[in-house]
Amino acid sequence: MSIESQIVQFLFTGIALGSIYAMVALGFNIIYNATGILNFAQGEFVMLGGLVMVWLSVTLGLPMPLAFAVTVAAVMAVGALFERLAIYPLKKPPVLILIIITLAGSIIFKGSAMLLWGKKTYSLPHFSSEQPIAVLGATILPQTFWIIGFLAAVVAALALFFNCTMLGKAMRACSFNPTAASLVGINVKRIVLLSFAVSAAIGAIAGIVFTPVVLMEYDRGTMLALKGFCAAVLGGLGNGAGAVVAGLLIGILESFGAGFISSAYKDAIALLVLLLVLVVRPGGLLSRGEASRLKDF
Amino acid sequence: MSSQTAIVRISGISKNFGGLAALQEVSITVGRGTITSVIGPNGAGKTTLINVLSGFLKPDSGTIELNGAVITGRKAHAITRLGMARTFQTAQVFGQMSVLENVMVGCHARTRTGLAGAALRLPGVRAEERAVREKARGLLAMVGLAGQASMTAASIPIGSQRLLEIARALASQPAVLLLDEPAAGLNTQETRRLGELLLDIRRQGITIMLVEHDMELVMDISDEIAVLNFGRSIARGTPAEIQASPDVIAVYLGED
Amino acid sequence: MHVRKNIPLILLVASVAAAALLITDPYILTMLIFIGIYAIATMGLNLLLGFAGQISLGHGAFFALGAYVSAILTTRFGAPCTAAAALAVALVCAIAWAVGLPCLRLKGHYLAMGTLAFGEIIHITLNAEVELTGGPSGIAGIPVLSLGPFSADSDARYFLIVWCVFIALFVLTRNIINSRPGRALQALHGSEQAAGAMGIDVAGMKLTVFVLSAAYAALAGVLYVHFVAFVSPQAGDIMFSIKMVTMVVAGGMGHLWGGLLGAALLTVLPEMLSYFEDYDMLIYGGILLAMVMFMPGGLTQGLARLSGALRARRTAVRPGAVTGGRTEDPVPRRTAQ
Numbered sequence: 001m002s003i004e005s006q007i008v009q010f011l012f013t014g015i016a017l018g019s020i021y022a023m024v025a026l027g028f029n030i031i032y033n034a035t036g037i038l039n040f041a042q043g044e045f046v047m048l049g050g051l052v053m054v055w056l057s058v059t060l061g062l063p064m065p066l067a068f069a070v071t072v073a074a075v076m077a078v079g080a081l082f083e084r085l086a087i088y089p090l091k092k093p094p095v096l097i098l099i100i101i102t103l104a105g106s107i108i109f110k111g112s113a114m115l116l117w118g119k120k121t122y123s124l125p126h127f128s129s130e131q132p133i134a135v136l137g138a139t140i141l142p143q144t145f146w147i148i149g150f151l152a153a154v155v156a157a158l159a160l161f162f163n164c165t166m167l168g169k170a171m172r173a174c175s176f177n178p179t180a181a182s183l184v185g186i187n188v189k190r191i192v193l194l195s196f197a198v199s200a201a202i203g204a205i206a207g208i209v210f211t212p213v214v215l216m217e218y219d220r221g222t223m224l225a226l227k228g229f230c231a232a233v234l235g236g237l238g239n240g241a242g243a244v245v246a247g248l249l250i251g252i253l254e255s256f257g258a259g260f261i262s263s264a265y266k267d268a269i270a271l272l273v274l275l276l277v278l279v280v281r282p283g284g285l286l287s288r289g290e291a292s293r294l295k296d297f
Numbered sequence: 298m299s300s301q302t303a304i305v306r307i308s309g310i311s312k313n314f315g316g317l318a319a320l321q322e323v324s325i326t327v328g329r330g331t332i333t334s335v336i337g338p339n340g341a342g343k344t345t346l347i348n349v350l351s352g353f354l355k356p357d358s359g360t361i362e363l364n365g366a367v368i369t370g371r372k373a374h375a376i377t378r379l380g381m382a383r384t385f386q387t388a389q390v391f392g393q394m395s396v397l398e399n400v401m402v403g404c405h406a407r408t409r410t411g412l413a414g415a416a417l418r419l420p421g422v423r424a425e426e427r428a429v430r431e432k433a434r435g436l437l438a439m440v441g442l443a444g445q446a447s448m449t450a451a452s453i454p455i456g457s458q459r460l461l462e463i464a465r466a467l468a469s470q471p472a473v474l475l476l477d478e479p480a481a482g483l484n485t486q487e488t489r490r491l492g493e494l495l496l497d498i499r500r501q502g503i504t505i506m507l508v509e510h511d512m513e514l515v516m517d518i519s520d521e522i523a524v525l526n527f528g529r530s531i532a533r534g535t536p537a538e539i540q541a542s543p544d545v546i547a548v549y550l551g552e553d
Numbered sequence: 554m555h556v557r558k559n560i561p562l563i564l565l566v567a568s569v570a571a572a573a574l575l576i577t578d579p580y581i582l583t584m585l586i587f588i589g590i591y592a593i594a595t596m597g598l599n600l601l602l603g604f605a606g607q608i609s610l611g612h613g614a615f616f617a618l619g620a621y622v623s624a625i626l627t628t629r630f631g632a633p634c635t636a637a638a639a640l641a642v643a644l645v646c647a648i649a650w651a652v653g654l655p656c657l658r659l660k661g662h663y664l665a666m667g668t669l670a671f672g673e674i675i676h677i678t679l680n681a682e683v684e685l686t687g688g689p690s691g692i693a694g695i696p697v698l699s700l701g702p703f704s705a706d707s708d709a710r711y712f713l714i715v716w717c718v719f720i721a722l723f724v725l726t727r728n729i730i731n732s733r734p735g736r737a738l739q740a741l742h743g744s745e746q747a748a749g750a751m752g753i754d755v756a757g758m759k760l761t762v763f764v765l766s767a768a769y770a771a772l773a774g775v776l777y778v779h780f781v782a783f784v785s786p787q788a789g790d791i792m793f794s795i796k797m798v799t800m801v802v803a804g805g806m807g808h809l810w811g812g813l814l815g816a817a818l819l820t821v822l823p824e825m826l827s828y829f830e831d832y833d834m835l836i837y838g839g840i841l842l843a844m845v846m847f848m849p850g851g852l853t854q855g856l857a858r859l860s861g862a863l864r865a866r867r868t869a870v871r872p873g874a875v876t877g878g879r880t881e882d883p884v885p886r887r888t889a890q
Contacts, residue, residue: 037662038662038665038666040665086842086846089846090846095660095661095662096602096606096608096661097845097849099608099661099662099665100608100798100802100841100845101842101845101846103610103665103795103798103841104838104839104841104842104845105838105842106838107792107834107835107837107838108834108835108838108839108842110834110838111832111833111834111835111836111837111838112835114831114834115831115832115835222669222673222791223673226666226669226670226673229666230670233663233666262681264677264680264681265677265678265681267673267677268673268674268677268678271670271671271673271674271677272674274666274667274670275655275656275667275670275671275674278655278656278659278663278666278667279655279656279658351750352749353746353749353750372749372754373746373749373750374749374750374751374752374753374754374755377749377750377751377752378752382750382751383750385746385747385750389744389746389747390743390744390747391739391740391742391743391744391747391748392743393739393742393743393807394736394739394740394743398736398739401736402736402737402739402740402748402751402753403751404733405733405736405737405740405751405752405753406751406752407752408733409733410732410733410734411734412729412734412761412765415728415729415732415733415734415735416725416726416728416729417725417728418728422732425733426732426733429733450743462747465747465751466750466751469751469752
């Protein structure tokens with residue numbers, strides 16, 4: 001393969017990977033904006049999305065669209081339930097306790113998934129043909145386009161939701177000032193619940209579209225969460241557009257790193273970027289100097 | 298005021314937050330051994346001034362001198378070691394530690410025990426530990442909290458937490474004590490006792506810089522008063538002069 | 554007063570001595586050795602997490618690094634165990650310092666993510682550097698600890714070494730906690746701002762306690778590797794870091810005895826429950842969640858509350874025991890506020 005087509009190949013792989021990281025980062029941001037919590041279980045939603053989808057569509061043989069909808073609803077319910085059981089009952093918990101709670105949640109999800117699905121790796125049929133498409137000498141799987149398409153759909157849906165619906169506007173108000181939001185009659189507690197549900201749904205979608213390409217197993221969550229978090233921080237925590245750009249950037253970086261440097265260390269690349277960003281500019285490279293929200297951390 | 302008697306010299310301090318000028322060219326001189334109060338309406342920049350003085354914020358311009366040495370831009374812990382201690386507007390006690398331990402933490406700046414010495418309990422460390430404990434007990438007695446010494450700091454009332462903060466700050470043997478609204482949330486009787494305590498502290502030769510809303514307290518105990526409004530220093534003088542100043546009256550009447 | 558305060562410690566010393574003489578069952582000795590090793594690591598993490606209020610999800614990596622460095626030095630370079638152990642701890646301290654210097658400017662969530670990322674990088678490296686670390690299959694044939702003519706070649710001897718180290722560290726750590734630097738690091742937990750205003754170098758103190766707690770983890774790793782005689786990257790995976798956090802939280806954040814209690818409980822529990830292997834994540838997650846939600850002070854505080862309540866009931870029935878003023882909290886140290 002010529003170097004040009006190799007570059008195209010890595011670019012597409014990177015964009016597909018990056019779309020997933022972007023979706024995880026969006027999930028982080030939604031909960032963070034509503035609550036100031038970074039949900040360590042965010043990657044687990046992706047894992048659950050993939051495995052539940054496998055169960056519904058492969059094991060039970062449900063038609064793809066139905067299985068898709070049920071999977072998203074089920075993972076949403078898991079996210080909402082987690083919020084109700086573990087976050088809701090606590091009054092003003094300190095950050096340290098919140099970290100430990102979502103961390104505990106993440107290993108409970110992981111442990112449950114291991115009990116239900118074992119340590120096996122599962123695959124899922126591609127959404128459409130598995131016949132690669134030739135682009136400039138590179139071979140691109142059609143699923144790549146599905147992944148990119150779903151990222152676009154999620155971004156569009158979120159934009160619509162936050163800008164054009166009352167509920168979305170209420171959520172934004174909460175992120176600016178929860179006290180003021182509750183004064184004008186917004187039920188902040190319900191917004192928190194909603195943020196967990198929406199972010200679980202996005203995670204589930206990421207898991208469903210991702211699984212056909214990379215397969216899925218019970219312990220994928222932590223790494224996905226770390227890389228998604230890397231994207232969220234790089235894009236400026238809480239900044240949706242930043243998360244998407246940074247997610248794609250990290251995906252591309254990882255894909256080129258794996259191709260040209262070392263595949264054994266491909267996972268370390270995003271982590272090094274994360275450490276570097278945290279050290280050099282925790283406000284995010286792509287943020288507009290909106291560092292004031294970082295105060296709480 | 299002559300230069301020999303000035304202990305803190307604030308010259309031309311400015312601080313902006315985004316577009317908001319919290320302090321503009323503020324200059325205040327604090328005389329050694331005085332109680333100097335800074336008053337002004339909400340948002341006048343009083344707490345910002347304390348934060349700049351104590352090293353929690355860096356000023357955009359201007360200099361601060363303590364005992365003739367420039368301390369502008371030094372870190373908070375270094376400024377404490379140089380002899381300027383502070384309290385906070387919302388009391389920040391170490392909630393999970395005992396009241397006595399809180400004051401013992403205050404001795405940090407004036408003691409030296411390091412990790413290795415502490416771990417091995419060297420003889421010098423034991424002596425220092427005893428001295429610190431005695432000193433902390435003495436300070437608690439002075440502010441009237443001796444009875445609560447072994448309670449957790451989070452469990453005592455807010456008024457007592459404020460007194461605890463003063464004792465803790467005094468434990469660092471400051472030359473200058475910065476107090477950020479120590480009377481907030483105290484009742485009349487408690488405020489009167491606070492006034493007596495502050496006079497007592499001044500009698501020990503410690504200079505006090507007081508930011509306070511309670512005018513009765515300020516007028517009662519201050520030697521000098523500086524008035525801030527919208528980040529500018531608009532007047533200074535003795536309590537009598539300030540009470541008579543038309544500018545100050547305008548500021549306060551205008552606010553209501 | 555002094556003797557009373559030391560009763561639990563005297564009891565521990567006595568039971569360690571008794572156990573070394575009386576217990577011959579290798580299974581029980583092995584378990585006690587593991588409890589001691591984890592208790593050492595937990596004590597260090599407790600300094601950071603419980604006392605100073607800073608979270609680390611990368612302590613499993615320090616444990617693994619301690620184990621690997623000592624393993625590599627003894628198997629590849631034939632270094633004597635004690636020198637290898639000392640070098641391993643020193644090297645981990647240096648690494649912790651280099652990682653902590655930038656990371657500790659971060660707070661809360663950021664610190665957690667930063668240390669988690671660090672732990673993962675170490676895990677990846679241990680797997681990838683096959684030349685040095687043996688890759689996923691690890692290093693075997695690591696010699697047992699020895700110093701001159703004395704070799705810890707029996708379980709009873711190893712038990713004694715591990716627990717002597719624990720007791721020595723316990724005394725040193727308790728001394729630190731009840732002194733100037735110990736109070737300074739507890740002040741960080743209460744309020745970093747106020748700590749700074751008291752003349753405490755907040756950044757420096759955080760770095761110190763981070764390096765110190767990494768040293769405990771490394772030492773535990775060294776003791777582990779020379780006992781098991783084998784190490785693989787699994788020794789330092791994320792799950793192990795989370796197990797350490799669980800031990801601290803379950804035992805009681807900010808209670809020195811809590812670390813021992815948590816380590817003992819979470820070492821014995823898996824042995825008691827058959828099929829624990831499959832359920833371990835669920836159980837650890839469940840314990841972690843239940844503890845922070847319902848007993849944030851951990852078991853130590855739970856027990857203290859219980860005995861305090863019992864004592865209160867006993868005194869309440871005595872005439873004249875009821876005082877008008879506020880009663881002292883039966884538990885002197887409250888965490889997680």
